Amino acid sequence: MDILRIHGGTPLNGETHVYGAKNAALPILAATVMVSGTSVIEDVPDLEDVRVMMQILERLGARVRWSAPGTIEVDASTINKTDVPAELMQRMRSSIFLMGPMLARFGEVTLSKPGGCVIGQRPIDYHLHGMRQLGAKIDEQHGYIRCTTRRLVGTSITLDFPSVGATENLMMAAALADGVTVIENAAREPEVADLAQFLLATGATIDGAGEDTVVVRGCSNLHGSAYRIVPDRIVTGTLLLAAAATHGEITLHGAQSGHLGAILQKLRDTGVRVDVDRDIITVKCEQHPRAVDFRTAPFPGFPTDLQAPFMALLTTANGTGVIHESVFEARFKHVDELKRMGADIAVDLRTAVVRGVQSLSGARVVASDLRAGAALLVAGLMADGVTEVEGVHHIDRGYQSIERHLQTLGARIERVSNQVPV
Numbered sequence: 001m002d003i004l005r006i007h008g009g010t011p012l013n014g015e016t017h018v019y020g021a022k023n024a025a026l027p028i029l030a031a032t033v034m035v036s037g038t039s040v041i042e043d044v045p046d047l048e049d050v051r052v053m054m055q056i057l058e059r060l061g062a063r064v065r066w067s068a069p070g071t072i073e074v075d076a077s078t079i080n081k082t083d084v085p086a087e088l089m090q091r092m093r094s095s096i097f098l099m100g101p102m103l104a105r106f107g108e109v110t111l112s113k114p115g116g117c118v119i120g121q122r123p124i125d126y127h128l129h130g131m132r133q134l135g136a137k138i139d140e141q142h143g144y145i146r147c148t149t150r151r152l153v154g155t156s157i158t159l160d161f162p163s164v165g166a167t168e169n170l171m172m173a174a175a176l177a178d179g180v181t182v183i184e185n186a187a188r189e190p191e192v193a194d195l196a197q198f199l200l201a202t203g204a205t206i207d208g209a210g211e212d213t214v215v216v217r218g219c220s221n222l223h224g225s226a227y228r229i230v231p232d233r234i235v236t237g238t239l240l241l242a243a244a245a246t247h248g249e250i251t252l253h254g255a256q257s258g259h260l261g262a263i264l265q266k267l268r269d270t271g272v273r274v275d276v277d278r279d280i281i282t283v284k285c286e287q288h289p290r291a292v293d294f295r296t297a298p299f300p301g302f303p304t305d306l307q308a309p310f311m312a313l314l315t316t317a318n319g320t321g322v323i324h325e326s327v328f329e330a331r332f333k334h335v336d337e338l339k340r341m342g343a344d345i346a347v348d349l350r351t352a353v354v355r356g357v358q359s360l361s362g363a364r365v366v367a368s369d370l371r372a373g374a375a376l377l378v379a380g381l382m383a384d385g386v387t388e389v390e391g392v393h394h395i396d397r398g399y400q401s402i403e404r405h406l407q408t409l410g411a412r413i414e415r416v417s418n419q420v421p422v
């Protein structure tokens, strides 16, 4: 087992680049199964989830390889299986993205319940309901989900909640369906728009992705293309928060500030200085941050994936901040670990009240999920003394070589292998 050992108290300083977004790369890699010809996907982060997606594609029969650092080539013409192995399904939430594309191209797919961060129940009922509306037959038995169709037919689908995954899955299925599909109350996250851009590059016809009504005109064939993934707004936000929390100054290149409106505004509200110049964001913390309140919400609201790292910043802010988590019902698992480090946080259902303390003190803590892990890294970087973070495999699902990335910004952090859990 790996741990991350952090000697806290050193301000982050320096410059670095932001890499492509996990949450865009994963559905786009899944979408390559619909393409006749080779897809070349650039700026793909080397993450555990990306490797699992590559394994799934390989097990289905596709030819998949890293053709250069950050570039994955997929030739899906050799796919000869339609069962997604259950052990790979369980490794991440994004395995569910095989449903729409496989169904659209082969008329059948067998999956099981996806894994991913345990931050709530995370049902897949919107995905299943939408696929049925498009004409799929779905049998759920013994933990397997068997989806079949003679042909998918475009229709009108209204989501009960703007689910990112359901919007993406249905958009992919609709791209090869007969006729027009209209998805209402669609998720507006930038990763939805990025998936649509990839599909457009392959010849699909999609209007409105990134808005709340998406219109997909089905076509009979998608062709190979090269596509560059959008920068990761959650990694960008995490680094900005880590810099602010350590009272440092960093500059991020290749960032998309337009995707970070809510988080940049909240950071400014704490008194942190944020400067944006095209794709460059600089953050500088000149004074002790003051507490702010926020509630998470679908895009363009405050992203739930940055709730935990922002909470870490608030633990030592001046005053009391109130956080409401409206997207997932169980996304406060980092709270007990932050409290072990000296934070003063009270939780009532989906609301956390964070009273700023003077300082955090390093401790051995456990990351229960990806962004909880990010919060503990931020906390460890700002704490007095040494923090050791267990559960690093969660962090590796979403942050590429996190210790090396933070080291380039002056952090005193190392990965220690073969540790016995306490």
Ligand SMILES: CC(=O)N[C@H]1[C@@H](OP(=O)(O)OP(=O)(O)OC[C@H]2O[C@@H](n3ccc(=O)[nH]c3=O)[C@H](O)[C@@H]2O)O[C@H](CO)[C@@H](O)[C@@H]1O
Pocket (backbone or CB within 6 Å): 022, 023, 024, 026, 093, 094, 120, 121, 122, 123, 124, 125, 126, 127, 128, 161, 162, 163, 164, 165, 166, 187, 191, 304, 305, 327, 328, 329
């Ligand atoms: C790989 C990926 O892109 N993951 C992101 C995606 O997850 P994911 O696509 O799983 O998140 P959703 O937007 O679907 O989930 C939002 C809410 O809808 C509920 N829901 C969702 C689907 C469904 O069929 N039924 C249902 O009830 C969920 O339980 C949750 O409460 O968006 C989340 C919300 O921005 C982010 O935190 C995740 O990082």
Ligand SMILES: C=C(OP(=O)(O)O)C(=O)O
Pocket (backbone or CB within 6 Å): 023, 092, 093, 094, 115, 116, 117, 119, 305, 370, 371, 398
């Ligand atoms: C919740 C997340 O990921 P996933 O949906 O892949 O579990 C995340 O990226 O914070």
